[in-house]
Amino acid sequence: MKKHDKDTMNYDENGYYSGESDNSGENGIGAVFSKVMGVILLIWFIVSMILMIVIANSEREEKAWLIVVLFFQIFAVFGLFGIISDLITKSRLQKSLFLPLIIGAGGCFISFAIHNSQGDEREHLLKMLAAAFPLLFAAIGIYSLYSSLKARLHTKKVCTELITAKCVDKAVFSTTINGRTTYKFAPTYEYEYGDKEYTSMAFKTPEDRIIGDDYEILVNPDKPKEIYDPTSVDAGVGGMVATAIFLIALPLTLSALAAYFLLINP
Structure with a gap:
Protein backbone atom coordinates (compact mmCIF):
# COMPACT_ATOMS: atom_id res chain seq x y z
CA MET A 1 0.00 0.00 0.00
CA LYS A 2 1.63 3.23 -1.10
CA LYS A 3 2.53 5.99 1.33
CA HIS A 4 0.03 8.80 1.98
CA ASP A 5 0.82 12.26 3.31
CA LYS A 6 -1.05 11.80 6.62
CA ASP A 7 0.12 8.25 7.23
CA THR A 8 2.53 7.90 10.16
CA MET A 9 3.63 4.29 9.59
CA ASN A 10 7.23 3.35 8.82
CA TYR A 11 8.26 3.00 5.19
CA ASP A 12 11.30 1.81 3.34
CA GLU A 13 13.30 3.91 0.92
CA ASN A 14 10.78 3.18 -1.87
CA GLY A 15 7.83 4.52 0.11
CA TYR A 16 6.25 1.12 0.95
CA TYR A 17 5.38 -0.50 4.24
CA SER A 18 7.95 -2.81 5.75
CA GLY A 19 7.77 -6.24 4.09
CA GLU A 20 5.67 -4.92 1.22
CA SER A 21 6.89 -4.63 -2.35
CA ASP A 22 5.70 -2.83 -5.41
CA ASN A 23 3.43 -5.18 -7.39
CA SER A 24 2.63 -2.69 -10.13
CA GLY A 25 4.63 -4.81 -12.59
CA GLU A 26 2.51 -7.85 -11.78
CA ASN A 27 -0.68 -5.81 -12.15
CA GLY A 28 0.64 -4.48 -15.47
CA ILE A 29 1.23 -8.01 -16.75
CA GLY A 30 -2.29 -8.96 -15.67
CA ALA A 31 -3.75 -5.97 -17.52
CA VAL A 32 -1.84 -6.84 -20.70
CA PHE A 33 -2.91 -10.47 -20.43
CA SER A 34 -6.58 -9.44 -20.03
CA LYS A 35 -6.35 -7.30 -23.16
CA VAL A 36 -4.74 -10.14 -25.12
CA MET A 37 -7.49 -12.52 -23.98
CA GLY A 38 -10.07 -9.96 -25.03
CA VAL A 39 -8.59 -9.69 -28.52
CA ILE A 40 -8.44 -13.48 -28.86
CA LEU A 41 -12.09 -13.78 -27.79
CA LEU A 42 -13.13 -11.12 -30.30
CA ILE A 43 -11.29 -12.89 -33.12
CA TRP A 44 -12.78 -16.23 -32.03
CA PHE A 45 -16.29 -14.72 -32.07
CA ILE A 46 -15.84 -13.16 -35.53
CA VAL A 47 -14.44 -16.41 -36.99
CA SER A 48 -17.32 -18.40 -35.45
CA MET A 49 -19.89 -16.03 -36.94
CA ILE A 50 -18.25 -16.22 -40.38
CA LEU A 51 -18.29 -20.03 -40.25
CA MET A 52 -21.97 -19.99 -39.24
CA ILE A 53 -22.80 -17.75 -42.21
CA VAL A 54 -20.76 -19.88 -44.62
CA ILE A 55 -22.49 -23.09 -43.46
CA ALA A 56 -25.92 -21.44 -43.59
CA ASN A 57 -25.33 -20.39 -47.22
CA SER A 58 -23.97 -23.75 -48.29
CA GLU A 59 -26.12 -26.31 -50.07
CA ARG A 60 -25.11 -29.16 -47.78
CA GLU A 61 -28.07 -29.35 -45.41
CA GLU A 62 -26.53 -32.26 -43.49
CA LYS A 63 -23.99 -29.80 -42.09
CA ALA A 64 -26.63 -27.38 -40.79
CA TRP A 65 -26.41 -28.86 -37.27
CA LEU A 66 -22.88 -27.45 -37.04
CA ILE A 67 -24.41 -23.96 -36.84
CA VAL A 68 -25.98 -24.90 -33.51
CA VAL A 69 -22.66 -26.33 -32.27
CA LEU A 70 -20.80 -23.17 -33.29
CA PHE A 71 -23.42 -21.07 -31.52
CA PHE A 72 -23.13 -22.95 -28.21
CA GLN A 73 -19.33 -23.20 -28.31
CA ILE A 74 -19.16 -19.40 -28.17
CA PHE A 75 -20.74 -19.55 -24.69
CA ALA A 76 -18.39 -22.35 -23.60
CA VAL A 77 -15.27 -20.54 -24.84
CA PHE A 78 -16.35 -17.27 -23.20
CA GLY A 79 -16.79 -18.96 -19.82
CA LEU A 80 -13.60 -21.01 -20.15
CA PHE A 81 -11.46 -18.01 -21.13
CA GLY A 82 -12.88 -16.01 -18.23
CA ILE A 83 -12.04 -18.75 -15.73
CA ILE A 84 -8.52 -19.16 -17.14
CA SER A 85 -8.00 -15.39 -17.02
CA ASP A 86 -9.05 -15.20 -13.36
CA LEU A 87 -6.77 -18.09 -12.44
CA ILE A 88 -3.71 -16.74 -14.26
CA THR A 89 -4.12 -13.15 -13.02
CA LYS A 90 -4.93 -14.50 -9.52
CA SER A 91 -8.19 -12.55 -9.44
CA ARG A 92 -11.24 -13.69 -7.52
CA LEU A 93 -12.81 -16.53 -9.48
CA GLN A 94 -16.22 -15.39 -10.71
CA LYS A 95 -18.63 -18.28 -10.21
CA SER A 96 -21.00 -16.77 -12.77
CA LEU A 97 -18.49 -17.73 -15.49
CA PHE A 98 -19.37 -21.39 -14.98
CA LEU A 99 -22.91 -20.72 -16.24
CA PRO A 100 -21.99 -19.92 -19.90
CA LEU A 101 -19.44 -22.76 -19.77
CA ILE A 102 -22.13 -25.25 -18.68
CA ILE A 103 -24.67 -23.88 -21.17
CA GLY A 104 -22.18 -24.01 -24.04
CA ALA A 105 -20.83 -27.47 -23.25
CA GLY A 106 -24.34 -28.83 -22.64
CA GLY A 107 -25.63 -27.32 -25.88
CA CYS A 108 -22.78 -28.85 -27.90
CA PHE A 109 -23.29 -32.25 -26.28
CA ILE A 110 -27.04 -32.22 -26.92
CA SER A 111 -26.50 -31.08 -30.52
CA PHE A 112 -24.12 -33.99 -31.14
CA ALA A 113 -26.56 -36.41 -29.49
CA ILE A 114 -29.51 -35.23 -31.60
CA HIS A 115 -27.45 -35.30 -34.80
CA ASN A 116 -26.35 -38.88 -34.18
CA SER A 117 -29.83 -40.11 -33.26
CA GLN A 118 -32.69 -41.19 -35.52
CA GLY A 119 -36.44 -41.78 -35.47
CA ASP A 120 -38.08 -42.15 -32.08
CA GLU A 121 -34.81 -41.58 -30.25
CA ARG A 122 -34.35 -38.17 -31.88
Missing part, protein backbone atom coordinates in the same frame (compact mmCIF):
# COMPACT_ATOMS: atom_id res chain seq x y z
CA GLU A 123 -37.97 -37.21 -31.18
CA HIS A 124 -37.53 -38.17 -27.53
CA LEU A 125 -34.35 -36.09 -27.23
CA LEU A 126 -36.09 -33.06 -28.75
CA LYS A 127 -38.94 -33.39 -26.25
CA MET A 128 -36.46 -33.65 -23.39
CA LEU A 129 -34.70 -30.53 -24.68
CA ALA A 130 -37.99 -28.62 -24.80
CA ALA A 131 -38.69 -29.60 -21.19
CA ALA A 132 -35.16 -28.80 -19.97
CA PHE A 133 -34.59 -25.48 -21.77
CA PRO A 134 -36.65 -23.36 -19.30
CA LEU A 135 -34.50 -24.74 -16.50
CA LEU A 136 -31.62 -22.58 -17.78
CA PHE A 137 -33.59 -19.45 -16.92
CA ALA A 138 -34.57 -20.95 -13.58
CA ALA A 139 -30.88 -21.57 -12.81
CA ILE A 140 -30.05 -17.94 -13.63
CA GLY A 141 -32.92 -16.76 -11.42
CA ILE A 142 -31.85 -18.97 -8.51
CA TYR A 143 -28.27 -17.70 -8.72
CA SER A 144 -29.45 -14.09 -8.90
CA LEU A 145 -31.77 -14.52 -5.92
CA TYR A 146 -29.06 -16.29 -3.94
CA SER A 147 -26.61 -13.44 -4.58
CA SER A 148 -29.18 -10.84 -3.54
CA LEU A 149 -30.09 -12.68 -0.34
CA LYS A 150 -26.43 -13.27 0.50
CA ALA A 151 -25.64 -9.57 0.15
CA ARG A 152 -28.72 -8.53 2.10
CA LEU A 153 -28.71 -11.06 4.94
CA HIS A 154 -25.20 -12.48 5.29
CA THR A 155 -22.31 -10.45 3.89
CA LYS A 156 -23.53 -7.10 5.24
CA LYS A 157 -23.92 -8.64 8.70
CA VAL A 158 -20.58 -10.43 9.04
CA CYS A 159 -18.36 -7.76 7.45
CA THR A 160 -17.84 -5.45 10.42
CA GLU A 161 -14.24 -4.19 10.33
CA LEU A 162 -13.52 -1.03 8.37
CA ILE A 163 -10.29 -0.99 6.34
CA THR A 164 -8.78 0.89 3.41
CA ALA A 165 -8.44 -0.96 0.12
CA LYS A 166 -7.24 -0.11 -3.38
CA CYS A 167 -9.52 -0.57 -6.38
CA VAL A 168 -7.58 -2.63 -8.94
CA ASP A 169 -10.39 -3.49 -11.37
CA LYS A 170 -14.10 -2.98 -11.97
CA ALA A 171 -16.94 -4.42 -14.02
CA VAL A 172 -19.51 -2.00 -15.45
CA PHE A 173 -23.20 -2.87 -15.81
CA SER A 174 -25.71 -0.65 -17.63
CA THR A 175 -29.51 -0.73 -17.69
CA THR A 176 -31.61 1.35 -20.08
CA ILE A 177 -35.30 1.97 -19.29
CA ASN A 178 -37.41 4.45 -21.27
CA GLY A 179 -34.32 5.98 -22.82
CA ARG A 180 -32.60 6.50 -19.46
CA THR A 181 -29.38 4.58 -18.80
CA THR A 182 -28.15 3.84 -15.29
CA TYR A 183 -24.81 2.30 -14.38
CA LYS A 184 -23.61 0.08 -11.58
CA PHE A 185 -20.07 -0.99 -10.83
CA ALA A 186 -18.65 -4.17 -9.31
CA PRO A 187 -15.19 -3.18 -8.07
CA THR A 188 -12.33 -5.52 -7.27
CA TYR A 189 -10.30 -4.43 -4.25
CA GLU A 190 -6.78 -5.26 -3.15
CA TYR A 191 -6.12 -4.91 0.56
CA GLU A 192 -3.99 -6.07 3.46
CA TYR A 193 -5.45 -7.71 6.55
CA GLY A 194 -3.67 -9.69 9.25
CA ASP A 195 -0.28 -9.37 7.50
CA LYS A 196 -1.73 -10.99 4.36
CA GLU A 197 -2.76 -9.51 1.03
CA TYR A 198 -6.17 -10.25 -0.45
CA THR A 199 -8.00 -9.49 -3.69
CA SER A 200 -11.80 -9.68 -3.68
CA MET A 201 -14.73 -8.44 -5.75
CA ALA A 202 -17.47 -6.48 -4.00
CA PHE A 203 -21.17 -6.35 -4.81
CA LYS A 204 -22.51 -3.77 -7.25
CA THR A 205 -22.49 -0.11 -6.27
CA PRO A 206 -24.01 2.92 -8.07
CA GLU A 207 -20.88 4.95 -7.26
CA ASP A 208 -18.09 4.79 -9.79
CA ARG A 209 -14.74 3.46 -8.64
CA ILE A 210 -11.45 4.81 -9.99
CA ILE A 211 -8.86 2.10 -10.55
CA GLY A 212 -5.81 2.90 -8.43
CA ASP A 213 -7.68 4.95 -5.80
CA ASP A 214 -8.21 3.93 -2.17
CA TYR A 215 -11.65 3.36 -0.65
CA GLU A 216 -13.04 2.28 2.70
CA ILE A 217 -14.62 -1.18 2.75
CA LEU A 218 -15.81 -3.62 5.40
CA VAL A 219 -14.11 -6.99 5.86
CA ASN A 220 -15.19 -10.17 7.63
CA PRO A 221 -12.64 -10.63 10.48
CA ASP A 222 -13.21 -14.40 10.47
CA LYS A 223 -12.98 -14.71 6.68
CA PRO A 224 -10.94 -11.78 5.31
CA LYS A 225 -11.59 -12.81 1.71
CA GLU A 226 -15.22 -11.74 2.22
CA ILE A 227 -15.82 -7.99 1.89
CA TYR A 228 -18.68 -5.52 1.68
CA ASP A 229 -18.65 -2.10 0.06
CA PRO A 230 -20.67 0.33 2.24
CA THR A 231 -22.01 1.98 -0.92
CA SER A 232 -23.37 -1.28 -2.31
CA VAL A 233 -27.07 -1.27 -3.07
CA ASP A 234 -29.14 -4.04 -1.54
CA ALA A 235 -31.66 -5.64 -3.86
CA GLY A 236 -35.15 -4.46 -3.00
CA VAL A 237 -37.87 -6.85 -1.92
CA GLY A 238 -39.82 -6.05 -5.08
CA GLY A 239 -36.87 -6.99 -7.27
CA MET A 240 -36.34 -10.26 -5.46
CA VAL A 241 -40.06 -11.13 -5.71
CA ALA A 242 -40.00 -10.37 -9.45
CA THR A 243 -36.93 -12.59 -9.85
CA ALA A 244 -38.63 -15.40 -7.93
CA ILE A 245 -41.76 -15.16 -10.10
CA PHE A 246 -40.46 -14.52 -13.60
CA LEU A 247 -37.02 -16.17 -13.52
CA ILE A 248 -37.72 -19.11 -11.21
CA ALA A 249 -41.40 -19.97 -10.79
CA LEU A 250 -42.45 -19.31 -14.41
CA PRO A 251 -39.61 -21.31 -16.06
CA LEU A 252 -40.11 -24.17 -13.60
CA THR A 253 -43.84 -24.20 -14.42
CA LEU A 254 -43.18 -24.22 -18.16
CA SER A 255 -40.64 -27.02 -17.74
CA ALA A 256 -43.07 -29.09 -15.68
CA LEU A 257 -45.89 -28.58 -18.22
CA ALA A 258 -43.62 -29.51 -21.12
CA ALA A 259 -42.40 -32.61 -19.30
CA TYR A 260 -45.97 -33.69 -18.51
CA PHE A 261 -47.53 -33.15 -21.96
CA LEU A 262 -44.52 -34.19 -24.05
CA LEU A 263 -42.98 -37.01 -21.98
CA ILE A 264 -45.26 -38.27 -19.21
CA ASN A 265 -48.69 -38.03 -20.80
CA PRO A 266 -48.19 -37.21 -24.52
Whole structure:
Protein backbone atom coordinates (compact mmCIF):
# COMPACT_ATOMS: atom_id res chain seq x y z
CA MET A 1 0.00 0.00 0.00
CA LYS A 2 1.63 3.23 -1.10
CA LYS A 3 2.53 5.99 1.33
CA HIS A 4 0.03 8.80 1.98
CA ASP A 5 0.82 12.26 3.31
CA LYS A 6 -1.05 11.80 6.62
CA ASP A 7 0.12 8.25 7.23
CA THR A 8 2.53 7.90 10.16
CA MET A 9 3.63 4.29 9.59
CA ASN A 10 7.23 3.35 8.82
CA TYR A 11 8.26 3.00 5.19
CA ASP A 12 11.30 1.81 3.34
CA GLU A 13 13.30 3.91 0.92
CA ASN A 14 10.78 3.18 -1.87
CA GLY A 15 7.83 4.52 0.11
CA TYR A 16 6.25 1.12 0.95
CA TYR A 17 5.38 -0.50 4.24
CA SER A 18 7.95 -2.81 5.75
CA GLY A 19 7.77 -6.24 4.09
CA GLU A 20 5.67 -4.92 1.22
CA SER A 21 6.89 -4.63 -2.35
CA ASP A 22 5.70 -2.83 -5.41
CA ASN A 23 3.43 -5.18 -7.39
CA SER A 24 2.63 -2.69 -10.13
CA GLY A 25 4.63 -4.81 -12.59
CA GLU A 26 2.51 -7.85 -11.78
CA ASN A 27 -0.68 -5.81 -12.15
CA GLY A 28 0.64 -4.48 -15.47
CA ILE A 29 1.23 -8.01 -16.75
CA GLY A 30 -2.29 -8.96 -15.67
CA ALA A 31 -3.75 -5.97 -17.52
CA VAL A 32 -1.84 -6.84 -20.70
CA PHE A 33 -2.91 -10.47 -20.43
CA SER A 34 -6.58 -9.44 -20.03
CA LYS A 35 -6.35 -7.30 -23.16
CA VAL A 36 -4.74 -10.14 -25.12
CA MET A 37 -7.49 -12.52 -23.98
CA GLY A 38 -10.07 -9.96 -25.03
CA VAL A 39 -8.59 -9.69 -28.52
CA ILE A 40 -8.44 -13.48 -28.86
CA LEU A 41 -12.09 -13.78 -27.79
CA LEU A 42 -13.13 -11.12 -30.30
CA ILE A 43 -11.29 -12.89 -33.12
CA TRP A 44 -12.78 -16.23 -32.03
CA PHE A 45 -16.29 -14.72 -32.07
CA ILE A 46 -15.84 -13.16 -35.53
CA VAL A 47 -14.44 -16.41 -36.99
CA SER A 48 -17.32 -18.40 -35.45
CA MET A 49 -19.89 -16.03 -36.94
CA ILE A 50 -18.25 -16.22 -40.38
CA LEU A 51 -18.29 -20.03 -40.25
CA MET A 52 -21.97 -19.99 -39.24
CA ILE A 53 -22.80 -17.75 -42.21
CA VAL A 54 -20.76 -19.88 -44.62
CA ILE A 55 -22.49 -23.09 -43.46
CA ALA A 56 -25.92 -21.44 -43.59
CA ASN A 57 -25.33 -20.39 -47.22
CA SER A 58 -23.97 -23.75 -48.29
CA GLU A 59 -26.12 -26.31 -50.07
CA ARG A 60 -25.11 -29.16 -47.78
CA GLU A 61 -28.07 -29.35 -45.41
CA GLU A 62 -26.53 -32.26 -43.49
CA LYS A 63 -23.99 -29.80 -42.09
CA ALA A 64 -26.63 -27.38 -40.79
CA TRP A 65 -26.41 -28.86 -37.27
CA LEU A 66 -22.88 -27.45 -37.04
CA ILE A 67 -24.41 -23.96 -36.84
CA VAL A 68 -25.98 -24.90 -33.51
CA VAL A 69 -22.66 -26.33 -32.27
CA LEU A 70 -20.80 -23.17 -33.29
CA PHE A 71 -23.42 -21.07 -31.52
CA PHE A 72 -23.13 -22.95 -28.21
CA GLN A 73 -19.33 -23.20 -28.31
CA ILE A 74 -19.16 -19.40 -28.17
CA PHE A 75 -20.74 -19.55 -24.69
CA ALA A 76 -18.39 -22.35 -23.60
CA VAL A 77 -15.27 -20.54 -24.84
CA PHE A 78 -16.35 -17.27 -23.20
CA GLY A 79 -16.79 -18.96 -19.82
CA LEU A 80 -13.60 -21.01 -20.15
CA PHE A 81 -11.46 -18.01 -21.13
CA GLY A 82 -12.88 -16.01 -18.23
CA ILE A 83 -12.04 -18.75 -15.73
CA ILE A 84 -8.52 -19.16 -17.14
CA SER A 85 -8.00 -15.39 -17.02
CA ASP A 86 -9.05 -15.20 -13.36
CA LEU A 87 -6.77 -18.09 -12.44
CA ILE A 88 -3.71 -16.74 -14.26
CA THR A 89 -4.12 -13.15 -13.02
CA LYS A 90 -4.93 -14.50 -9.52
CA SER A 91 -8.19 -12.55 -9.44
CA ARG A 92 -11.24 -13.69 -7.52
CA LEU A 93 -12.81 -16.53 -9.48
CA GLN A 94 -16.22 -15.39 -10.71
CA LYS A 95 -18.63 -18.28 -10.21
CA SER A 96 -21.00 -16.77 -12.77
CA LEU A 97 -18.49 -17.73 -15.49
CA PHE A 98 -19.37 -21.39 -14.98
CA LEU A 99 -22.91 -20.72 -16.24
CA PRO A 100 -21.99 -19.92 -19.90
CA LEU A 101 -19.44 -22.76 -19.77
CA ILE A 102 -22.13 -25.25 -18.68
CA ILE A 103 -24.67 -23.88 -21.17
CA GLY A 104 -22.18 -24.01 -24.04
CA ALA A 105 -20.83 -27.47 -23.25
CA GLY A 106 -24.34 -28.83 -22.64
CA GLY A 107 -25.63 -27.32 -25.88
CA CYS A 108 -22.78 -28.85 -27.90
CA PHE A 109 -23.29 -32.25 -26.28
CA ILE A 110 -27.04 -32.22 -26.92
CA SER A 111 -26.50 -31.08 -30.52
CA PHE A 112 -24.12 -33.99 -31.14
CA ALA A 113 -26.56 -36.41 -29.49
CA ILE A 114 -29.51 -35.23 -31.60
CA HIS A 115 -27.45 -35.30 -34.80
CA ASN A 116 -26.35 -38.88 -34.18
CA SER A 117 -29.83 -40.11 -33.26
CA GLN A 118 -32.69 -41.19 -35.52
CA GLY A 119 -36.44 -41.78 -35.47
CA ASP A 120 -38.08 -42.15 -32.08
CA GLU A 121 -34.81 -41.58 -30.25
CA ARG A 122 -34.35 -38.17 -31.88
CA GLU A 123 -37.97 -37.21 -31.18
CA HIS A 124 -37.53 -38.17 -27.53
CA LEU A 125 -34.35 -36.09 -27.23
CA LEU A 126 -36.09 -33.06 -28.75
CA LYS A 127 -38.94 -33.39 -26.25
CA MET A 128 -36.46 -33.65 -23.39
CA LEU A 129 -34.70 -30.53 -24.68
CA ALA A 130 -37.99 -28.62 -24.80
CA ALA A 131 -38.69 -29.60 -21.19
CA ALA A 132 -35.16 -28.80 -19.97
CA PHE A 133 -34.59 -25.48 -21.77
CA PRO A 134 -36.65 -23.36 -19.30
CA LEU A 135 -34.50 -24.74 -16.50
CA LEU A 136 -31.62 -22.58 -17.78
CA PHE A 137 -33.59 -19.45 -16.92
CA ALA A 138 -34.57 -20.95 -13.58
CA ALA A 139 -30.88 -21.57 -12.81
CA ILE A 140 -30.05 -17.94 -13.63
CA GLY A 141 -32.92 -16.76 -11.42
CA ILE A 142 -31.85 -18.97 -8.51
CA TYR A 143 -28.27 -17.70 -8.72
CA SER A 144 -29.45 -14.09 -8.90
CA LEU A 145 -31.77 -14.52 -5.92
CA TYR A 146 -29.06 -16.29 -3.94
CA SER A 147 -26.61 -13.44 -4.58
CA SER A 148 -29.18 -10.84 -3.54
CA LEU A 149 -30.09 -12.68 -0.34
CA LYS A 150 -26.43 -13.27 0.50
CA ALA A 151 -25.64 -9.57 0.15
CA ARG A 152 -28.72 -8.53 2.10
CA LEU A 153 -28.71 -11.06 4.94
CA HIS A 154 -25.20 -12.48 5.29
CA THR A 155 -22.31 -10.45 3.89
CA LYS A 156 -23.53 -7.10 5.24
CA LYS A 157 -23.92 -8.64 8.70
CA VAL A 158 -20.58 -10.43 9.04
CA CYS A 159 -18.36 -7.76 7.45
CA THR A 160 -17.84 -5.45 10.42
CA GLU A 161 -14.24 -4.19 10.33
CA LEU A 162 -13.52 -1.03 8.37
CA ILE A 163 -10.29 -0.99 6.34
CA THR A 164 -8.78 0.89 3.41
CA ALA A 165 -8.44 -0.96 0.12
CA LYS A 166 -7.24 -0.11 -3.38
CA CYS A 167 -9.52 -0.57 -6.38
CA VAL A 168 -7.58 -2.63 -8.94
CA ASP A 169 -10.39 -3.49 -11.37
CA LYS A 170 -14.10 -2.98 -11.97
CA ALA A 171 -16.94 -4.42 -14.02
CA VAL A 172 -19.51 -2.00 -15.45
CA PHE A 173 -23.20 -2.87 -15.81
CA SER A 174 -25.71 -0.65 -17.63
CA THR A 175 -29.51 -0.73 -17.69
CA THR A 176 -31.61 1.35 -20.08
CA ILE A 177 -35.30 1.97 -19.29
CA ASN A 178 -37.41 4.45 -21.27
CA GLY A 179 -34.32 5.98 -22.82
CA ARG A 180 -32.60 6.50 -19.46
CA THR A 181 -29.38 4.58 -18.80
CA THR A 182 -28.15 3.84 -15.29
CA TYR A 183 -24.81 2.30 -14.38
CA LYS A 184 -23.61 0.08 -11.58
CA PHE A 185 -20.07 -0.99 -10.83
CA ALA A 186 -18.65 -4.17 -9.31
CA PRO A 187 -15.19 -3.18 -8.07
CA THR A 188 -12.33 -5.52 -7.27
CA TYR A 189 -10.30 -4.43 -4.25
CA GLU A 190 -6.78 -5.26 -3.15
CA TYR A 191 -6.12 -4.91 0.56
CA GLU A 192 -3.99 -6.07 3.46
CA TYR A 193 -5.45 -7.71 6.55
CA GLY A 194 -3.67 -9.69 9.25
CA ASP A 195 -0.28 -9.37 7.50
CA LYS A 196 -1.73 -10.99 4.36
CA GLU A 197 -2.76 -9.51 1.03
CA TYR A 198 -6.17 -10.25 -0.45
CA THR A 199 -8.00 -9.49 -3.69
CA SER A 200 -11.80 -9.68 -3.68
CA MET A 201 -14.73 -8.44 -5.75
CA ALA A 202 -17.47 -6.48 -4.00
CA PHE A 203 -21.17 -6.35 -4.81
CA LYS A 204 -22.51 -3.77 -7.25
CA THR A 205 -22.49 -0.11 -6.27
CA PRO A 206 -24.01 2.92 -8.07
CA GLU A 207 -20.88 4.95 -7.26
CA ASP A 208 -18.09 4.79 -9.79
CA ARG A 209 -14.74 3.46 -8.64
CA ILE A 210 -11.45 4.81 -9.99
CA ILE A 211 -8.86 2.10 -10.55
CA GLY A 212 -5.81 2.90 -8.43
CA ASP A 213 -7.68 4.95 -5.80
CA ASP A 214 -8.21 3.93 -2.17
CA TYR A 215 -11.65 3.36 -0.65
CA GLU A 216 -13.04 2.28 2.70
CA ILE A 217 -14.62 -1.18 2.75
CA LEU A 218 -15.81 -3.62 5.40
CA VAL A 219 -14.11 -6.99 5.86
CA ASN A 220 -15.19 -10.17 7.63
CA PRO A 221 -12.64 -10.63 10.48
CA ASP A 222 -13.21 -14.40 10.47
CA LYS A 223 -12.98 -14.71 6.68
CA PRO A 224 -10.94 -11.78 5.31
CA LYS A 225 -11.59 -12.81 1.71
CA GLU A 226 -15.22 -11.74 2.22
CA ILE A 227 -15.82 -7.99 1.89
CA TYR A 228 -18.68 -5.52 1.68
CA ASP A 229 -18.65 -2.10 0.06
CA PRO A 230 -20.67 0.33 2.24
CA THR A 231 -22.01 1.98 -0.92
CA SER A 232 -23.37 -1.28 -2.31
CA VAL A 233 -27.07 -1.27 -3.07
CA ASP A 234 -29.14 -4.04 -1.54
CA ALA A 235 -31.66 -5.64 -3.86
CA GLY A 236 -35.15 -4.46 -3.00
CA VAL A 237 -37.87 -6.85 -1.92
CA GLY A 238 -39.82 -6.05 -5.08
CA GLY A 239 -36.87 -6.99 -7.27
CA MET A 240 -36.34 -10.26 -5.46
CA VAL A 241 -40.06 -11.13 -5.71
CA ALA A 242 -40.00 -10.37 -9.45
CA THR A 243 -36.93 -12.59 -9.85
CA ALA A 244 -38.63 -15.40 -7.93
CA ILE A 245 -41.76 -15.16 -10.10
CA PHE A 246 -40.46 -14.52 -13.60
CA LEU A 247 -37.02 -16.17 -13.52
CA ILE A 248 -37.72 -19.11 -11.21
CA ALA A 249 -41.40 -19.97 -10.79
CA LEU A 250 -42.45 -19.31 -14.41
CA PRO A 251 -39.61 -21.31 -16.06
CA LEU A 252 -40.11 -24.17 -13.60
CA THR A 253 -43.84 -24.20 -14.42
CA LEU A 254 -43.18 -24.22 -18.16
CA SER A 255 -40.64 -27.02 -17.74
CA ALA A 256 -43.07 -29.09 -15.68
CA LEU A 257 -45.89 -28.58 -18.22
CA ALA A 258 -43.62 -29.51 -21.12
CA ALA A 259 -42.40 -32.61 -19.30
CA TYR A 260 -45.97 -33.69 -18.51
CA PHE A 261 -47.53 -33.15 -21.96
CA LEU A 262 -44.52 -34.19 -24.05
CA LEU A 263 -42.98 -37.01 -21.98
CA ILE A 264 -45.26 -38.27 -19.21
CA ASN A 265 -48.69 -38.03 -20.80
CA PRO A 266 -48.19 -37.21 -24.52
